[in-house]
Amino acid sequence: MRSPSLAALLALPLLAACGSTLPDALAPQPVPQPPAPVPVAAPAPPPAPKLDRVPRLEWNRIAVELALPVFWVADGNKNGAIEADEVSGVWGVAPAETWVAGGALTPRFHAAYEAIAAVKEKGHDATGLDDAEKKRRAAVAAELSQGRPSLVRSDFRAGTQEDKAVVEHVLAAATIVDRLFARQIGSFGLDRDIPAGDTVSRAMFFRNHGPWCEAPKTDGDPSCGALASKPKKVSGLYPASLQADPKFCEALEKRKDSKALFDQFSVVVEKGKDLEAVPYHVAFKDDMSAVAVELDTAANAITSPGEGAFKAYLGAAAQAFRDGKWNPADEAWAKMSVANSKWFLRIAPDEVYFEPCSRKAGFHVSFARINQDSIAWQKKLDPVKGEMETALAKLAGKPYKARQVTFHLPDFIDVVVNAGDGRSALGATIGQSLPNWGPVANEGRGRTVAMTNLYTDEDSKISFDEQTSSLFCAGTMKSLSFDPQSAVMTTVLHEAAHNLGPAHEYRVNGKVDGETFGGPLASMLEELKAQTSAMYFTDWLVTKSLIDKPAADRAHARDMAWAFGHVSQGVYTAGGKPKPYSQLASIQVGSFLAAGAMAWKASEPAANGKDTGCFEIVADKMPAAIVDLEKQVLAIKARGDKKAAIALRKKFVDDDGAWKDERKIIQDRWLRSPKSSFVYGIDR
Numbered sequence: 036m037r038s039p040s041l042a043a044l045l046a047l048p049l050l051a052a053c054g055s056t057l058p059d060a061l062a063p064q065p066v067p068q069p070p071a072p073v074p075v076a077a078p079a080p081p082p083a084p085k086l087d088r089v090p091r092l093e094w095n096r097i098a099v100e101l102a103l104p105v106f107w108v109a110d111g112n113k114n115g116a117i118e119a120d121e122v123s124g125v126w127g128v129a130p131a132e133t134w135v136a137g138g139a140l141t142p143r144f145h146a147a148y149e150a151i152a153a154v155k156e157k158g159h160d161a162t163g164l165d166d167a168e169k170k171r172r173a174a175v176a177a178e179l180s181q182g183r184p185s186l187v188r189s190d191f192r193a194g195t196q197e198d199k200a201v202v203e204h205v206l207a208a209a210t211i212v213d214r215l216f217a218r219q220i221g222s223f224g225l226d227r228d229i230p231a232g233d234t235v236s237r238a239m240f241f242r243n244h245g246p247w248c249e250a251p252k253t254d255g256d257p258s259c260g261a262l263a264s265k266p267k268k269v270s271g272l273y274p275a276s277l278q279a280d281p282k283f284c285e286a287l288e289k290r291k292d293s294k295a296l297f298d299q300f301s302v303v304v305e306k307g308k309d310l311e312a313v314p315y316h317v318a319f320k321d322d323m324s325a326v327a328v329e330l331d332t333a334a335n336a337i338t339s340p341g342e343g344a345f346k347a348y349l350g351a352a353a354q355a356f357r358d359g360k361w362n363p364a365d366e367a368w369a370k371m372s373v374a375n376s377k378w379f380l381r382i383a384p385d386e387v388y389f390e391p392c393s394r395k396a397g398f399h400v401s402f403a404r405i406n407q408d409s410i411a412w413q414k415k416l417d418p419v420k421g422e423m424e425t426a427l428a429k430l431a432g433k434p435y436k437a438r439q440v441t442f443h444l445p446d447f448i449d450v451v452v453n454a455g456d457g458r459s460a461l462g463a464t465i466g467q468s469l470p471n472w473g474p475v476a477n478e479g480r481g482r483t484v485a486m487t488n489l490y491t492d493e494d495s496k497i498s499f500d501e502q503t504s505s506l507f508c509a510g511t512m513k514s515l516s517f518d519p520q521s522a523v524m525t526t527v528l529h530e531a532a533h534n535l536g537p538a539h540e541y542r543v544n545g546k547v548d549g550e551t552f553g554g555p556l557a558s559m560l561e562e563l564k565a566q567t568s569a570m571y572f573t574d575w576l577v578t579k580s581l582i583d584k585p586a587a588d589r590a591h592a593r594d595m596a597w598a599f600g601h602v603s604q605g606v607y608t609a610g611g612k613p614k615p616y617s618q619l620a621s622i623q624v625g626s627f628l629a630a631g632a633m634a635w636k637a638s639e640p641a642a643n644g645k646d647t648g649c650f651e652i653v654a655d656k657m658p659a660a661i662v663d664l665e666k667q668v669l670a671i672k673a674r675g676d677k678k679a680a681i682a683l684r685k686k687f688v689d690d691d692g693a694w695k696d697e698r699k700i701i702q703d704r705w706l707r708s709p710k711s712s713f714v715y716g717i718d719r
């Protein structure tokens with residue numbers, strides 16, 4: 036059989052199209068197809084590594100030592116591993132990083148984790164360091180370890196564009212205020228000498244506002260310092276040559292021009308062979324102008340009609356940073372309240388405790404959101420403010436006379452960030468009454484605040500339980516509560532008391548308290564008055580049926596825990612500067628022990644069941660002991676009795692006294708647990 040010709044093959048499709056039938060052999064055959072592939076699932080990505088090699092508290096400690104701006108907030112699911120929803124960035128120590136993106140931890144985070152894990156496993160790299168440098172860095176690490184990082188977190192991600200702009204520019208201003216405060220304390224620019232890889236020293240320098248160690252166990256350690264050169268601490272507010280004399284403050288007080296030189300808003304400088312005071316806005320012009328720009332920009336971002344008072348304060352504060360006239364800014368600030376703004380901001384030079392003479396005002400920032408819970412306390416205390424003033428006047432005695440008081444009771448605020456003098460290395464101020472000078476202060480129109488979101492985190496509770504149970508007897512421990520409301524009540528009353536009785540601006544023989552007692556002693560006495568008044572008013576509120584006796588007992592126990600914490604820090608710095616809160620706490624505890632309102636039970640086990648010897652609060656004797664101390668302190672301030680003030684301090688602070696051994700026990704046990712060192716997480 037012959038094969039079909041080419042012509043025949045070409046014709047086949049046409050014939051088929053015409054309906055002709057072809058032999059099966061010549062019919063078109065289907066093109067063979069490969070078999071359909073069997074469906075196979077795409078390979079699963081490898082599981083993310085479980086980041087569980089470092090426990091949370093240790094992880095946060097090492098992150099600080101590496102100057103990493105990151106914090107492990109909580110182990111929410113209790114699996115021992117850090118996960119994306121448990122991470123927060125922190126403000127200040129280093130530029131912000133992106134730790135989480137799209138709900139997942141970023142490569143930058145994983146690199147940071149590996150660095151933290153390496154330090155846990157091997158310690159910090161000491162290659163090439165000599166023994167002296169190794170010793171210094173170990174001392175710096177010991178300084179840092181006395182603070183337990185505690186996060187204060189704020190979330191603005193769902194906020195308006197106006198909110199975000201305000202936050203952005205206030206935070207920028209806060210960074211500059213940190214720099215201004217460094218200029219005041221004499222540490223500005225010293226960090227340039229920290230080697231690039233020495234993260235431990237860099238972290239300590241930021242936390243402490245300078246290279247000097249100040250935690251109780253390392254304050255005074257000659258090996259401890261963020262700089263190998265160990266520079267002497269020299270205030271930036273007075274000439275260095277003047278500070279060579281350890282009693283230079285007393286020498287300045289004796290000068291005829293002491294009032295001008297001690298102006299709180301000025302720097303003392305040498306002018307030829309003499310001295311003069313230069314206003315802050317002149318001495319620190321560039322930084323103060325930069326703060327003003329940020330505040331004006333924040334003000335311009337506000338268009339909400341309900342934030343007119345806040346906008347006005349931002350503008351007035353900006354102007355004060357330019358011209359040094361703080362009274363108009365104080366007036367604008369005093370007009371803000373829980374009723375007309377959701378924001379709280381104080382940005383100004385205010386407190387004086389930081390500097391050698393306790394006369395010059397330190398720059399600080401407290402930026403927060405208003406917490407409306409304060410309204411309940413204001414409603415409770417507003418009607419009895421006049422009675423509170425009358426009660427203190429009666430206890431103070433002549434020549435003090437009760438006056439008309441018009442101060443605002445504390446607003447509650449949730450802190451976003453503290454900066455400058457407001458950002459402590461260890462612990463934090465939880466209440467303030469400001470301003471300290473000028474018409475707003477003198478006329479009782481200042482603002483008082485209680486910072487209600489500090490010491491409320493789980494890490495702070497761990498430390499509190501460890502510390503208090505090691506010192507209190509079991510019976511007293513039962514009346515002690517970590518409930519922040521106990522501390523809030525004392526804070527409210529403490530800050531209210533700054534506006535009652537003989538305060539900073541009260542004059543005896545024409546002199547205010549700083550001139551009568553000298554700066555450091557005056558500061559301590561005013562804080563002792565406020566804290567003892569808070570305890571007095573706690574019992575006073577029971578008589579007014581505004582709180583019950585168990586609430587008062589809980590508050591007193593919490594107040595004594597607060598006092599133990601300050602006693603543990605020591606009553607003087609390594610350089611000999613008095614610590615006002617520690618000294619007032621020492622006076623309170625010593626006085627109550629002497630009065631029998633507290634007792635040391637040497638053979639009784641502490642509440643933790645581990646330590647022998649404990650303190651017991653004798654509840655039925657405490658109110659009378661508080662009244663006795665209150666009378667002493669108020670009378671000293673009312674009469675301007677410096678001799679009696681020195682005697683009181685000598686008895687319970689400077690002399691060994693009857694409670695020297697107990698004070699040492701407080702220090703040893705309390706310092707086993709690190710103190711809260713607050714860091715700020717701001718999501719935006």
